[in-house]
Amino acid sequence: MPHSMTGFSTAEETVPPFRLVWEIRSVNHRFLELSFRMPDELRALESECRSLIGAAVSRGKVDCTLKIVAADGGVERGAVIVEALQAVKALEDEVRALFPGAQELTVGEILRWPGVVKGPEQRVAALGSPAVLRCLRAALEAFGGARRREGERIAELLEKRALAITALVDSVRPLLAGAQSRYRDKLRERLERLDVQAEPERLEQELALIAQRVDVSEEVDRLDGHIAEIRGTLARAEPVGRRLDFLIQELNREANTFASKVQDETLTRTAVELKVFIEQMREQVQNLE
Secondary structure, three states: OOOEOOEEEEEEEEEOOEEEEEEEEEEOOOOEEEEEEOOHHHHHHHHHHHHHHHHHOOOEEEEEEEEEEEOOOOOOOOEEOHHHHHHHHHHHHHHHHHOOOOOOOOHHHHHOOOOOEEOHHHHHHHOOOHHHHHHHHHHHHHHHHHHHHHHHHHHHHHHHHHHHHHHHHHHHHHHHHHHHHHHHHHHHHHHHHHOOOOOHHHHHHHHHHHHHHOOOHHHHHHHHHHHHHHHHHHOOOOOOHHHHHHHHHHHHHHHHHHHHHOOOHHHHHHHHHHHHHHHHHHHHHOOEO
16 A cells, blocks of 8 residues: 655653653655754764664655653753863863953853753763664654555545546547547538538548547557556555656656547547546655655
8 A cells, every 4th residue: 555755753752850752754755865853962873763764764855853851841950060060160260360351151151061061862862772762663653654544545536536537538438439430521521611622532541641640549548558557556565656656647648649639529628637637646646655
């Protein structure tokens, strides 16, 4: 069953006194493009996180975000690193020895100094990777379910459009034999109105050539074949978006040829309806993995 490239999921895991929250969201894209937003202290896990996502997703622009919040919903206090404070004080003393008039550091400036405050990210990083990766796997499982459900919905829409096109093609077939004779009759009527005398043999040759140019029986057969291939592709248990995209292009090409050839009013209306259904299918296929 096809999977959509559009999806969203979230998963949480508590690592006292913190709560890890993974969010995964994706939109359609020609290739697989992954982006991660996570604390710098946990960047060492990004490669493994990419491998997990890449093994489950083949196409789409996927954004993954890891948040770390207090488990009780409050604001987690950071811990001040005394050694870092002492290092900052020593640096300040050295600078003030050279520049006695230099302004003293404020408390806010000291707390913003890199390494002075140990936030939740550093403390979670110290706990190791299992919890982070376990939470990501849970989010990824939910993400796959969301994409699968959306893919099933798109597949149902495509199946309905395919059945509608099949019905149109079936309605066209009985008209094909009579279309050529009706076109020949129209040409004869025009010649009579113009009061033009044509050699019977030459006239028949021209009419035969024109009838051959407006014959759409091959296009109708190929339309049927492409629809059958699309329906078969939808039943495959693998990513089918690229294959369906190609088949829709072929389907559209046959519909355009059909529309350019037909001279009958009924067949012209059918050609317009065909192109409408095909365009609807094309838009849906763009969202499939």
